[in-house]
Amino acid sequence: QxxxxxxxxxxxxxxSHSSVDSKEIKKFQLLAQKWWxxxxxxxxxxxxxxxxxxxxxxxxLSMSSNYNLGNPLSGIKILDVGCGGGLLSExxxxxxxxxxxxxxxxxxxxxxxxxxSFDPVLAERIQYKSSSLExxxxxxxxxxxxxxxxxxxxxxxxxEMFIKCCSQVLKPEGSLFITTINKTQLSYVLGIVVAEKIxxxxxxxxxxxxxxxxPEELERLLESNGFSVRSVKGMLYNPLSGSWSWVRxxxxxxxxxxxxxxxxxxxxxxxxxxxxxxxxxSATAGxx
Amino acid sequence: xLYDVVVSGGGMVGSAMAAVLxxxxxxxxxxxxxxxxxxxxxxxxMPDSYSNRVSSISPGSxxxxxxxxxxxxVCSLRLKPFRRMQVWDACSEAMIVFEKDDxxxxxxxxxxxxxxxxxxxxxDAVADRVEVFYRSKAVGYTWPLxxxxxxxxPWVQVELADGRRLQTKLLIGADGHNSMVRKEAEIKNIEHQxxxxxxxxxxxxxxxxxxxxxxxxxxxxxxxxxLPLSDTASSLVWSTSHDHASELLAMDEESFVDSINSAFWSxxxxxxxxxxxxxxxxxxxxxxxxxxxxxxxxxxSVAEVDAESRAMFPLGLGHATExxxxxxxxxxxxxxxxxxxxxxxxxxxxxxxxxxxxxxxAAAFNGSDLGSLKHLLKFETERQRHNVSLLAATDxxxxxxxxxxxxxxxxxxWGLQATNALPPVKVRI
Numbered sequence: 001q002x003x004x005x006x007x008x009x010x011x012x013x014x015x016s017h018s019s020v021d022s023k024e025i026k027k028f029q030l031l032a033q034k035w036w037x038x039x040x041x042x043x044x045x046x047x048x049x050x051x052x053x054x055x056x057x058x059x060x061l062s063m064s065s066n067y068n069l070g071n072p073l074s075g076i077k078i079l080d081v082g083c084g085g086g087l088l089s090e091x092x093x094x095x096x097x098x099x100x101x102x103x104x105x106x107x108x109x110x111x112x113x114x115x116x117s118f119d120p121v122l123a124e125r126i127q128y129k130s131s132s133l134e135x136x137x138x139x140x141x142x143x144x145x146x147x148x149x150x151x152x153x154x155x156x157x158x159x160e161m162f163i164k165c166c167s168q169v170l171k172p173e174g175s176l177f178i179t180t181i182n183k184t185q186l187s188y189v190l191g192i193v194v195a196e197k198i199x200x201x202x203x204x205x206x207x208x209x210x211x212x213x214x215p216e217e218l219e220r221l222l223e224s225n226g227f228s229v230r231s232v233k234g235m236l237y238n239p240l241s242g243s244w245s246w247v248r249x250x251x252x253x254x255x256x257x258x259x260x261x262x263x264x265x266x267x268x269x270x271x272x273x274x275x276x277x278x279x280x281x282s283a284t285a286g287x288x
Numbered sequence: 289x290l291y292d293v294v295v296s297g298g299g300m301v302g303s304a305m306a307a308v309l310x311x312x313x314x315x316x317x318x319x320x321x322x323x324x325x326x327x328x329x330x331x332x333x334m335p336d337s338y339s340n341r342v343s344s345i346s347p348g349s350x351x352x353x354x355x356x357x358x359x360x361x362v363c364s365l366r367l368k369p370f371r372r373m374q375v376w377d378a379c380s381e382a383m384i385v386f387e388k389d390d391x392x393x394x395x396x397x398x399x400x401x402x403x404x405x406x407x408x409x410x411x412d413a414v415a416d417r418v419e420v421f422y423r424s425k426a427v428g429y430t431w432p433l434x435x436x437x438x439x440x441x442p443w444v445q446v447e448l449a450d451g452r453r454l455q456t457k458l459l460i461g462a463d464g465h466n467s468m469v470r471k472e473a474e475i476k477n478i479e480h481q482x483x484x485x486x487x488x489x490x491x492x493x494x495x496x497x498x499x500x501x502x503x504x505x506x507x508x509x510x511x512x513x514x515l516p517l518s519d520t521a522s523s524l525v526w527s528t529s530h531d532h533a534s535e536l537l538a539m540d541e542e543s544f545v546d547s548i549n550s551a552f553w554s555x556x557x558x559x560x561x562x563x564x565x566x567x568x569x570x571x572x573x574x575x576x577x578x579x580x581x582x583x584x585x586x587x588x589s590v591a592e593v594d595a596e597s598r599a600m601f602p603l604g605l606g607h608a609t610e611x612x613x614x615x616x617x618x619x620x621x622x623x624x625x626x627x628x629x630x631x632x633x634x635x636x637x638x639x640x641x642x643x644x645x646x647x648x649x650a651a652a653f654n655g656s657d658l659g660s661l662k663h664l665l666k667f668e669t670e671r672q673r674h675n676v677s678l679l680a681a682t683d684x685x686x687x688x689x690x691x692x693x694x695x696x697x698x699x700x701x702w703g704l705q706a707t708n709a710l711p712p713v714k715v716r717i
Binding site (some may be wrong): 047049050053054057068070072089090092093094095096100114118119120139 | 318565652654
């Protein structure tokens with residue numbers, strides 16, 4: 001039962017660009033060319049598409065009433081947060097979605113833009129932007145049907161702020177898909193000690209165990225910020241076969257699907273009018 | 289223009305590949321191109337006489353053709369189902385019979401033109417997805433460079449004879465045993481020319497019969513097979529030495545018919561020794577397994593041959609060491625060439641299509657890059673495993689039956705008799 005380790009280098013995901021570490025930037029620039037080598041450093045992320053794309057696709061299909069199997073995600077607007085070189089944006093685009101991919105590292109965006117440019121269909125369906133999530137909130141309120149944050153939240157400085165931003169840019173009843181790593185003894189032993197120090201599969205220092213997120217905490221944060229968690233599934237990477245599979249245990253990697261609550265019901269006009277007046281008056285009194 | 293898939297070669301296998309993908313639900317919005325060097329053939333109505341190029345279509349292949357709607361057309365044109373296959377030796381009494389216990393058909397004899405007509409109709413039906421380029425021979429292929437993130441196009445470039453250029457995410461080579469796709473991709477091909485040619489012809493039987501049996505007799509010079517076309521006509525496939533084949537083509541029609549009948553009926557190659565040994569073995573088997581020896585039927589006798597229907601073509605064995613490369617896949621004879629004695633040639637190609645289409649369909653539904661080696665390798669592994677054993681077995685059979693040396697004849701006589709008596713082995717075949 002070997003581990004899953006992150007193949008994306010740690011991407012400091014903070015509230016402002018100025019906290020981005022220039023050392024981290026350099027690490028990225030080196031690896032920016034490697035995104036699209038299916039057998040290179042990012043091989044495990046490429047093969048993760050084999051389970052995360054069907055997960056997203058099937059969940060969305062089950063929630064929609066009619067669809068065309070040639071383009072199952074057509075008409076859906078997706079935000080891919082921390083898109084890197086576009087490994088997940090492209091399959092979602094091929095399935096018909098309109099994808100906006102954002103990543104704070106410019107070199108990643110450049111690689112992603114260049115890679116999609118050769119395919120006219122993808123070039124039209126996907127837009128990339130070098131930006132953090134916070135930076136696009138204002139112009140993208142309630143814009144997206146779906147947000148995918150795959151292998152991202154374990155790098156975010158302020159997770160609750162991140163979730164709040166997701167809620168703001170998602171349409172009511174929009175879906176949020178997250179894949180990340182649990183914070184357990186097992187993930188320390190396998191994810192850090194074995195993967196980084198012993199087998200050298202992941203460059204040393206890529207992961208910070210302290211920033212791993214247990215599913216219970218993620219669920220708590222989501223539920224208290226207007227999300228309803230629909231499913232949490234464990235994922236396991238087999239380094240011998242190079243493939244991912246779904247497992248019951250979430251002690252290593254896991255995927256989560258949550259739905260943003262719908263718009264709150266409007267208060268009834270007629271019978272409660274006097275009470276509302278009183279409430280409003282006392283509310284304004286309070287803030288005056 | 290950029291295509292999702294380009295199929296190079298518009299024969300039965302190439303056309304079927306394009307038709308199957310064109311009818312796949314996950315390829316609804318994809319662009320497929322089929323390149324065929326020859327002109328478009330109109331098959332509006334079938335001529336009364338049968339074509340001399342026919343294929344034995346297995347039930348699995350019929351299912352594949354059904355899946356793209358072509359089998360219905362074949363059935364409405366013409367085909368001959370057969371229920372039984374009798375294979376026997378010229379040097380002994382050994383015989384093996386294949387037949388299904390239930391009343392299902394074992395296979396179908398269909399003219400290649402009929403299959404092409406059905407496929408052309410089904411390609412027309414999906415013309416919004418599949419563009420067929422006739423009179424378009426590919427003269428050059430440019431492969432993408434392996435390194436990623438560079439400025440050059442990641443697609444395969446195809447150059448046509450008239451100068452037009454296409455780009456594609458996946459190139460499927462269905463261009464026959466002299467495949468240019470395979471050569472340009474520099475994929476090593478293990479090949480061997482048999483010192484044999486196949487003579488084909490359309491024959492008329494002496495008397496009308498149910499004619500639902502396929503007959504094959506192994507002569508020392510090569511197997512001769514009679515494949516039913518109708519109650520009164522059968523197709524001949526006679527694999528023999530190049531010289532003998534030329535003789536057969538040159539001789540007058542009466543002598544030709546006599547040669548065929550004598551090939552099926554004469555016992556000139558029997559030796560007493562082998563006959564006795566064979567008989568002993570047969571008695572032994574009937575003690576152990578009373579039902580183990582089947583009833584020997586007699587093949588029909590031939591009365592005449594269709595004028596102009598005699599033709600010959602050389603035979604060989606071929607197998608590509610790799611079926612796939614990044615953005616390239618080989619199917620059909622481009623990947624493997626087999627002796628007709630097993631009647632498997634085109635069925636292997638249809639099997640390739642079923643497997644490749646399955647993987648491509650799943651890849652499309654996952655939003656994957658169609659040219660990615662990951663799923664192409666799965667196709668290669670599955671098919672090589674299947675094809676290599678069949679090619680090897682066919683080759684061994686061909687060599688085993690090419691001799692009159694007593695020990696080998698005895699070996700194959702007993703082997704055949706034993707196999708005939710053992711249901712599990714026969715079912716596997």
